[in-house]
Amino acid sequence: MVERISDAEHEIMEVLWKRSPLTATEVADQVVDQKGWSLQTVKTLLSRLAAKTVVGTQRDGRRFLYSPLVERDHYLAGVSRKFVDRLFGGKISPLVAHLAEADELSAEDISEIEELLRELKS
Amino acid sequence: MVERISDAEHEIMEVLWKRSPLTATEVADQVVDQKGWSLQTVKTLLSRLAAKTVVGTQRDGRRFLYSPLVERDHYLAGVSRKFVDRLFGGKISPLVAHLAEADELSAEDISEIEELLRELKS
DNA sequence: TTTAATCGACTACGGTTGTAAACAGTAGAT
């Protein structure tokens, strides 16, 4: 089971999943402006992620290089499962139905999903 | 925007969405065994939900009757949106793809979703 | 009418989260 990752921590993970290893400052450069966080905040989040052993650290002189230790796919699969279980009794069709009802599905979404399903069946 | 509802609170909401209004004890009867909570815990959760104005209270003698003030559909739509936004860049097809890859989609799920999409397009 | 059961309100308390300041070590500049 993958450790729980909070919302703010998840932002950091996304950065590292895009490219790694990175220093704290490099990570910060990609989120500070967008999220309005301070460098200190980013460092705290990185430490917490490291403590949870969901990112790994590698010394590079006086600083650390951070890299994800869990794969994005693996993590997403886990949280998706939990989400669908908790809110939709484990079935994804009600979720699709909900998004559909709320007009959250674009024509593009629809064709993409159809394509996916076609592949699945073949 | 609907107030944030925590996991434990959500359990309570599900009970109230099924039937309402209910007294605290009645709500508790439906979750205490299953979740291993005490009656006090249920009362606390109900109070917090009431404080968030996501359930309403109606005096009935010395006790309260609790009812949901937000519709389940509305709430689910909101959290689904947030979830898909945060983890999948707002697009649901990657979510479907994930569940599919993890073999989480049964043949039944697939046909249900196809049916949904057919309806959408008509 | 005294008592026992029941209600909601208030209090508690350790853990997590978001957000960061303060601090201490160190490498590089002067």
Added chain:
DNA sequence: ATCTACTGTTTACAACCGTAGTCGATTAAA
């Protein structure tokens, strides 16, 4: 050799969460 800038570490702190004990009021029972 000193100072400065940059690192990670430690500490902070309020809000939220899970989980519940306690307390004062009230009602139903005896």
